[in-house]
Amino acid sequence: xxxxxxxxxxxxxxxxxxxxxxxxxxxxxxxxxxxxxxxxxxxxxxxxxxxxxxxxxxxxxxxxxxxxxxxxxxxxxxxxxxxxxxxxxxxxxxxxxxxxxxxxxxxxxxxxxxxxxxxxxxxxxxxxxxxxxxxxxxxxxxxxxxxxxxxxxxxxxxxxxxxxxxxxxxxxxxxxxxxxxxxxxxxxxxxxxx
Amino acid sequence: xxxxxxxxxxxxxxxxxxxxxxxxxxxxxxxxxxxxxxxxxxxxxxxxxxxxxxxxxxxxxxxxxxxxxxxxxxxxxxxxxxxxxxxxxxxxxxxxxxxxxxxxxxxxxxxxxxxxxxxxxxxxxxxxxxxxxxxxxxxxxxxxxxxxxxxxxxxxxxxxxxxxxxxxxxxxxxxxxxxxxxxxxxxxxxxxxxxxxxxxxxxxxxxxxxx
Amino acid sequence: xxxxxxxxxxxxxxxxxxxxxxxxxxxxxxxxxxxxxxxxxxxxxxxxxxxxxxxxxxxxxxxxxxxxxxxxxxxxxxxxxxxxxxxxxxxxxxxxxxxxxxxxxxxxxxxxxxxxxxxxxxxxxxxxxxxxxxxxxxxxxxxxxxxxxxxxxxxxxxxxxxxxxxxxxxxxxxxxxxxxxxxxxxxxxxxxxxxxxxxxxxxxxxxxxxxxxxx
Numbered sequence: 001x002x003x004x005x006x007x008x009x010x011x012x013x014x015x016x017x018x019x020x021x022x023x024x025x026x027x028x029x030x031x032x033x034x035x036x037x038x039x040x041x042x043x044x045x046x047x048x049x050x051x052x053x054x055x056x057x058x059x060x061x062x063x064x065x066x067x068x069x070x071x072x073x074x075x076x077x078x079x080x081x082x083x084x085x086x087x088x089x090x091x092x093x094x095x096x097x098x099x100x101x102x103x104x105x106x107x108x109x110x111x112x113x114x115x116x117x118x119x120x121x122x123x124x125x126x127x128x129x130x131x132x133x134x135x136x137x138x139x140x141x142x143x144x145x146x147x148x149x150x151x152x153x154x155x156x157x158x159x160x161x162x163x164x165x166x167x168x169x170x171x172x173x174x175x176x177x178x179x180x181x182x183x184x185x186x187x188x189x190x191x192x193x194x
Numbered sequence: 195x196x197x198x199x200x201x202x203x204x205x206x207x208x209x210x211x212x213x214x215x216x217x218x219x220x221x222x223x224x225x226x227x228x229x230x231x232x233x234x235x236x237x238x239x240x241x242x243x244x245x246x247x248x249x250x251x252x253x254x255x256x257x258x259x260x261x262x263x264x265x266x267x268x269x270x271x272x273x274x275x276x277x278x279x280x281x282x283x284x285x286x287x288x289x290x291x292x293x294x295x296x297x298x299x300x301x302x303x304x305x306x307x308x309x310x311x312x313x314x315x316x317x318x319x320x321x322x323x324x325x326x327x328x329x330x331x332x333x334x335x336x337x338x339x340x341x342x343x344x345x346x347x348x349x350x351x352x353x354x355x356x357x358x359x360x361x362x363x364x365x366x367x368x369x370x371x372x373x374x375x376x377x378x379x380x381x382x383x384x385x386x387x388x389x390x391x392x393x394x395x396x397x398x399x400x401x402x403x404x405x
Numbered sequence: 406x407x408x409x410x411x412x413x414x415x416x417x418x419x420x421x422x423x424x425x426x427x428x429x430x431x432x433x434x435x436x437x438x439x440x441x442x443x444x445x446x447x448x449x450x451x452x453x454x455x456x457x458x459x460x461x462x463x464x465x466x467x468x469x470x471x472x473x474x475x476x477x478x479x480x481x482x483x484x485x486x487x488x489x490x491x492x493x494x495x496x497x498x499x500x501x502x503x504x505x506x507x508x509x510x511x512x513x514x515x516x517x518x519x520x521x522x523x524x525x526x527x528x529x530x531x532x533x534x535x536x537x538x539x540x541x542x543x544x545x546x547x548x549x550x551x552x553x554x555x556x557x558x559x560x561x562x563x564x565x566x567x568x569x570x571x572x573x574x575x576x577x578x579x580x581x582x583x584x585x586x587x588x589x590x591x592x593x594x595x596x597x598x599x600x601x602x603x604x605x606x607x608x609x610x611x612x613x614x615x616x617x618x619x620x
Binding site for chain 3: 022026028075083168173179180186
């Protein structure tokens with residue numbers, strides 16, 4: 001059990017220790033999906049949803065592993081659960097909104113390798129969060145990820161129309177923008193107090 | 195199809211369990227050694243140490259390090275087996291993440307005589323100066339941790355003050371530019387000392403038994 | 406069932422070399438970003454992370470290649486992940502047994518090797534379709550290429566950001582560190598810098614190849 005308040009957990013995960021800009025998690029989708037604002041928002045939403053599900057499952061699994069004293073199975077069971085959660089979300093989206101499914105395309109299965117989700121499960125276990133704290137943490141993480149993605153997409157859409165040197169275009173430019181965003185987010189530190 | 199998956203899963207499980215079983219003794223030994231070194235650092239003069247947990251009936255009993263997550267106190271003994279002090283863990287939320295420290299409490303001087311940062315993710319160059327700043331470490335040579343009349347709380351709460359404003363032996367001179375991190379150390383020490391030292395002093399006899 | 410491409414071609418050193426530069430996982434394929442940026446604030450951490458990833462990559466490539474004809478197609482990704490996760494767990498315990506301090510420095514990123522797109526990518530693109538020896542060579546090459554990229558990042562960040570290399574002072578006399586290099590932003594900027602250099606070198610090489618230099 002930690003002494004943090006729910007608000008500070010949420011602010012921590014979404015702003016102060018933003019998963020992408022402070023912890024470097026979820027970079028692959030961050031660089032890959034952030035060129036268009038619309039796909040970015042959708043990806044962010046899907047990731048947040050998978051984060052919430054994985055967070056709940058990870059909490060349950062950790063409790064089970066502690067009960068049977070098998071800490072070494074943690075990693076393999078977490079990743080198995082995440083892969084299944086993504087599978088389920090994929091089937092759900094396919095059934096309820098085929099248009100969204102087509103729009104997300106290859107990105108959906110890629111959420112499995114999104115390190116942000118596995119990291120979320122690992123961090124919340126290390127911090128010993130209770131169930132509600134886990135959910136808030138997952139929500140904050142997802143919101144933070146979406147925020148970073150959306151900001152990045154907005155900036156990149158604008159940059160695509162600007163004159164930039166050829167050798168810098170593409171990933172290198174995206175990384176510089178990400179670096180600047182990271183510095184900007186450092187300004188959030190201390191928010192929410194202690 | 196599922197048979198193949200189960201087969202692969204079984205082999206993987208075997209692999210994992212073997213690795214765990216083979217490395218566990220080494221890892222436990224290294225963790226114990228690291229803790230011993232840390233205890234020696236915060237309580238100079240230590241020749242040996244032990245690990246005690248607080249039982250629900252208020253007594254301390256000797257234990258080993260096998261139960262992770264359980265708060266422990268670590269009495270330290272000199273060469274002749276006399277109890278010189280205890281090392282305790284404390285933690286508080288710093289700037290970036292939780293800061294965990296080990297501090298040494300001297301029985302005789304009723305003061306904190308050493309602090310070691312165990313885990314910190316503070317900003318390098320700024321918050322991490324709680325580990326590197328020599329002047330900050332001076333605070334912990336004889337930090338007053340006496341108990342009040344009745345022995346139920348600290349006589350003076352430990353707190354971090356602005357750099358240069360330290361006026362009493364229970365205050366910590368903070369680091370300019372690393373306010374939050376140095377305040378976190380103060381809060382961690384105060385919280386831990388306030389909750390553990392009354393029980394520790396009340397039951398000093400529990401620790402004197404040196405096997 | 407995946408069929409063998411290159412069933413009768415002897416393994417060449419190209420399988421090994423391609424991962425170092427031409428198809429370098431970080432600079433060319435832009436994969437495995439997360440650990441590249443997070444763990445590269447000192448040269449030592451970067452090197453350790455790269456080597457740990459390489460070990461997992463080689464082992465998982467080897468096992469996946471060895472059992473490639475036994476894995477049903479529908480569950481292949483799940484099988485790959487199971488194998489990779491097991492080796493990552495093994496490597497994590499090994500690192501802990503070797504050095505607790507290194508384990509603390511690398512933190513959760515050791516566990517995160519399991520979702521490193523490089524490993525899953527090589528399993529899917531190569532190891533599941535090739536024999537054992539080429540797969541091992543592929544893993545070694547990609548792993549070393551990854552370690553090389555991580556080291557480039559870590560060395561620059563440590564030298565500029567802390568004034569040291571592997572803990573040894575790099576500059577004689579006083580040096581004002583650029584702390585930002587050790588912070589996340591520095592990781593982004595440094596990688597951008599290396600990518601820039603890499604793109605520039607590649608562009609020059611391609612230009613020379615088209616302006617009459619014999620292939």
